[in-house]
Amino acid sequence: MEMWLKEMQIEGAAMTYKVKETLVRKKTQYQDLAIVDTEIFGRMLVLDGIVQTTVKDEFVYHEMITHIPLFTHPNPKKVLVVGGGDGGAIREILKHKSVEKAVLCEIDGDVIEECKKYLPEISCALDDPRCEIFVGDGIQYVKEHKNEFDVIIVDSTDPFSIAEGLFGGNFYKDIYNALTEDGIFVAQTETPFYLPETVKKVFNDARNIFPITKLFMAAIPTYPGGYWSFTIGSKKYDPTEVDITKIPDLDTKYYTPEIHKACFVLPKYIQELIK
Ligand code: AAT
Known part of the structure; x- marks a missing residue:
């Protein structure tokens, strides 16, 4: 059958x-x-x-949610991932030599355990000594940390149920405070094709808090619409102004310095959405 x-x-x-x-x-x-x-x-x-x-298409999402902020910040040392219990984002973060500590704050310990068992190619870096795992609610965790992380990555489920509070102004304020003075935040922010209102709201919420806010896109076959948005909020560094000739070589399958520039170029319907 x-x-x-x-x-x-x-x-x-x-x-x-x-x-x-x-x-x-x-x-x-x-x-x-x-x-x-x-x-x-x-x-x-x-x-x-x-x-x-x-296993087939995770590289797109995990490379883009990590390397865009980490190559925008000149010296990221301490990074937080909210959600992301599969470990894919941690694996990519730890490819950066400057990173001393990557904290994973995942609410559901079972996600971590089962991914370690069945998705080793994605979860392989969770045992790295630079990775610290905290099982708990990301909203609470971010509230309790101030001025600590150079980069915060929100690798969360869609904005319902346990992840609802991970999309929106109150959470982004706490993220702003948990970042160091030149910190950068990035979040997966859904499909502009099917959920234009969500993308618009989340982008505006971030724009009200961060001096520099940009949207970038990546092609992810298994996510609705196939063309996925990420929102980046930065206190100091503009991700679109990075000198891409200085980006060192990294073992990737999607991200390249040219993609770093190109992913911020938006189709007209998405430009209109975040005007
Ligand atoms: N790396 C791609 C996988 C994910 S999973 C997102 C994770 O966020 C899940 O394991 C979920 O348990 C966790 N999560 C949800 N809410 C919270 C919370 N409040 N605090 C901490 N972790 C949380 C992302 C997939 C995107 C799917 C797009 N359709």
Whole structure:
């Protein structure tokens, strides 16, 4: 019998993936967790029926959410990831020689454990001595830390339920305070095609707090719309003004210095959205 996983992109449109095997399926304290092996995208982490990351295309998201802020900051030493229990962002962060400590604050310990077991190519850096893992709510964690991180990365689920508070002005104020005086924040901010109002609101919330706020895009096949937005808020450094001739070589599959420039060039419908 053929098994297909269906993710609703929006009411009335869905993506489907042929599943070879279900490796784990459980109700955690916070969500319905599954890791399945699929024919086209390999193993994938699915939370509450929504694809979070897949072995085949995770490189796009994890490289872009990390290298854009880390190559914008001239000397990032201490980095925080909120969410991201799969470890993909941590793996990319630790490719930067300047980084002394990368803290992962993930609310759901089961995500970390199951990804360590079934997605080793993504979670491989979680055991690195420079990585510190904290299992708890990112909203609380950020509130309790002041003037501490050079870069904060919000690698969260979509803006519902446990992740709702991770999108919006109050949280961004706390992030501003948790950053050092020249700190940078970045968040995954959804699909401008299906959720234009969300992208607009989140961008405006960030723009009200950070002196420099920019939107950049990346092509992610398994995320709704295939073309995903990230919002970057910075106290001092402009990510679009980086001298890309000075960016050192890094082992990546999507990110390049040219992509660093190009990802901020927006189609007209997205420019209009954040005007
Ligand atoms: N690296 C790509 C994977 C993710 S998963 C996002 C993680 O955020 C989940 O493991 C979830 O448990 C965690 N999370 C949600 N809310 C909180 C919170 N309040 N504090 C800490 N962690 C939290 C991102 C996928 C994006 C999907 C796009 N459709």
